[in-house]
Amino acid sequence: MSDDDDVPVPVAIPLNSRPVPAQADDAEAPERTTVPVTIVTGFLGAGKTTLVRNILTANHGYRIAVILNEFGEDVGIESSFVQSQEGLQGADGEWVELTNGCMCCAVKSDFLQALESLLERPGLASGGRAFDYILIETSGLANPGPIATALWTDSELESRVNLDGVVTVVDAVNIDRQLHEPRPRGAVNEAQLQVAYADIVVLNKLDLVDEEALIRAEADIRAINSGVSIVRTQRSTVELGLILNRNGYSHKGELILPPIIEADDELEAADSHHRHASGHGGATPERASTAGEMPARRRSTGVSCCSSRAHSFHGKSGGGAIAAAAAAAVAAVNSAAAAAASAAASNGSRELSPVGSMGNSSPIAAMAAGAADPDHVHDNQVSTVSLRCEQPVDLERFKSWVDHLLWDRDTRPDEIYRMKGLLAVAGSDKKHMLQAVYELYEVVSGPEWQSGEARTTRIVLIGRNLRPTAVKASWAKFIGEQQQQHQQDKAEKADA
Numbered sequence: 490m491s492d493d494d495d496v497p498v499p500v501a502i503p504l505n506s507r508p509v510p511a512q513a514d515d516a517e518a519p520e521r522t523t524v525p526v527t528i529v530t531g532f533l534g535a536g537k538t539t540l541v542r543n544i545l546t547a548n549h550g551y552r553i554a555v556i557l558n559e560f561g562e563d564v565g566i567e568s569s570f571v572q573s574q575e576g577l578q579g580a581d582g583e584w585v586e587l588t589n590g591c592m593c594c595a596v597k598s599d600f601l602q603a604l605e606s607l608l609e610r611p612g613l614a615s616g617g618r619a620f621d622y623i624l625i626e627t628s629g630l631a632n633p634g635p636i637a638t639a640l641w642t643d644s645e646l647e648s649r650v651n652l653d654g655v656v657t658v659v660d661a662v663n664i665d666r667q668l669h670e671p672r673p674r675g676a677v678n679e680a681q682l683q684v685a686y687a688d689i690v691v692l693n694k695l696d697l698v699d700e701e702a703l704i705r706a707e708a709d710i711r712a713i714n715s716g717v718s719i720v721r722t723q724r725s726t727v728e729l730g731l732i733l734n735r736n737g738y739s740h741k742g743e744l745i746l747p748p749i750i751e752a753d754d755e756l757e758a759a760d761s762h763h764r765h766a767s768g769h770g771g772a773t774p775e776r777a778s779t780a781g782e783m784p785a786r787r788r789s790t791g792v793s794c795c796s797s798r799a800h801s802f803h804g805k806s807g808g809g810a811i812a813a814a815a816a817a818a819v820a821a822v823n824s825a826a827a828a829a830a831s832a833a834a835s836n837g838s839r840e841l842s843p844v845g846s847m848g849n850s851s852p853i854a855a856m857a858a859g860a861a862d863p864d865h866v867h868d869n870q871v872s873t874v875s876l877r878c879e880q881p882v883d884l885e886r887f888k889s890w891v892d893h894l895l896w897d898r899d900t901r902p903d904e905i906y907r908m909k910g911l912l913a914v915a916g917s918d919k920k921h922m923l924q925a926v927y928e929l930y931e932v933v934s935g936p937e938w939q940s941g942e943a944r945t946t947r948i949v950l951i952g953r954n955l956r957p958t959a960v961k962a963s964w965a966k967f968i969g970e971q972q973q974q975h976q977q978d979k980a981e982k983a984d985a
């Protein structure tokens with residue numbers, strides 16, 4: 490790396506080898522033919538580097554590559570800091586420079602190539618590779634979404650790496666201010682994005698706040714990402730089993746299920762804490778909320794980094810039922826939506842037009858209509874909506890609902906960052922899991938339902954400008970149409 494280089498550059502630092510102990514949950518973990526990648530994100534000063542340092546110095550035995558993404562002159566300081574930790578001396582620090590300092594901007598090109606080149610190196614880690622594990626520490630101002638998407642979906646990389654999870658370190662002292670800081674209109678609050686994408690939140694700096702502040706911080710976090718696991722820490726000291734090898738995005742990612750199952754219950758509790766705590770300043774919800782419908786957040790905006798819809802739509806190999814031919818579908822749907830929107834505009838109409846082929850009867854039309862009916866959600870607020878259904882869902886219809894939810898957005902103000910779900914699918918004894926990052930999603934089958942277990946479908950959506958009433962109306966319409974179809978089928982069967 491050139492010292493004169495004033496372009497901020499993310500760097501990769503290979504580190505020395507350590508003994509590899511067995512992982513406690515090896516029996517449950519999927520067979521590792523790929524190198525897991527954990528994204529460590531969090532706002533400026535939250536404790537990300539402290540966490541990475543803890544991981545590197547722990548006796549886990551992995552050979553870990555750390556990819557840092559810092560801005561400006563900090564890059565040299567940060568990387569030498571990590572490199573010079575006790576026990577890490579002598580690392581054959583070869584630096585991988587990326588031409589663009591912001592990882593979320595460079596993510597589609599240089600970053601993936603750099604990762605590839607790291608993984609091509611031979612070494613002493615499992616599979617003859619140089620590394621067993623990769624940590625990506627984002628900058629404090631990064632949106633982890635594009636990085637997560639790229640890692641999850643890049644089909645070339647898929648044979649070599651797998652996105653294990655997104656760990657967001659939160660500064661318990663400053664989170665209130667960071668989440669609610671007003672930003673220019675149109676910009677996104679990156680602290681909210683970082684919480685939105687988290688699979689686990691490390692709520693750090695316990696020593697500097699009291700219990701009441703922690704409860705308030707947890708309520709704020711859950712207001713954005715209701716199903717997320719939260720672990721309280723001091724100096725980012727956390728049991729590594731909680732943050733590494735989560736398999737959060739693998740086809741066997743059962744670890745995502747408990748948070749989804751618990752989410753509904755926690756929503757109500759979090760909300761009541763939140764309301765209770767709202768007298769303390771920044772965390773005031775703008776309207777009352779009900780269970781499964783988190784309070785609206787204040788308008789917040791900020792550095793909107795690569796949050797456009799420009800994504801590559803690669804399918805996942807190995808049995809994942811990722812929505813096929815998504816690019817074409819999106820293009821088709823978008824052009825239909827654009828045509829509808831432009832027709833509405835040229836008519837001088839403020840009505841939202843139905844999009845896609847489902848016309849007025851589509852759940853998404855209900856959602857678009859709902860969007861016109863103000864839900865009192867201010868622009869750029871990130872929040873969670875959770876949905877459930879006690880009857881099994883028809884898989885194809887469900888996918889169609891998700892297609893429209895994620896892709897028919899041109900006439901809607903919402904942006905869905907993340908969806909997770911546990912599905913009870915009609916005609917199947919297996920649990921199915923939904924994972925979505927931006928417009929990409931997959932539904933995969935998992936273990937069988939236990940006897941006596943309630944086969945309830947639960948979906949969690951995390952996004953910006955979500956209109957809970959509209960989303961719920963869309964869901965209710967989907968369920969209603971499904972039931973109608975079911976009854977029709979039954980009647981036809983009886984006739985036959």
Ligand SMILES: Nc1nc2c(ncn2[C@@H]2O[C@H](COP(=O)(O)OP(=O)(O)OP(=O)(O)O)[C@@H](O)[C@H]2O)c(=O)[nH]1
Nearest residue numbers: 532533534535536537538539629694695723724725
């Ligand atoms: N009191 C206290 N200080 C902490 C704790 N965790 C981290 N710190 C300190 O907070 C400061 C920031 O920690 P870092 O780990 O560098 O935070 P970061 O998220 O990497 O920061 P950026 O790289 O600026 O985004 C450092 O001085 C840490 O020593 C904690 O639990 N309690």
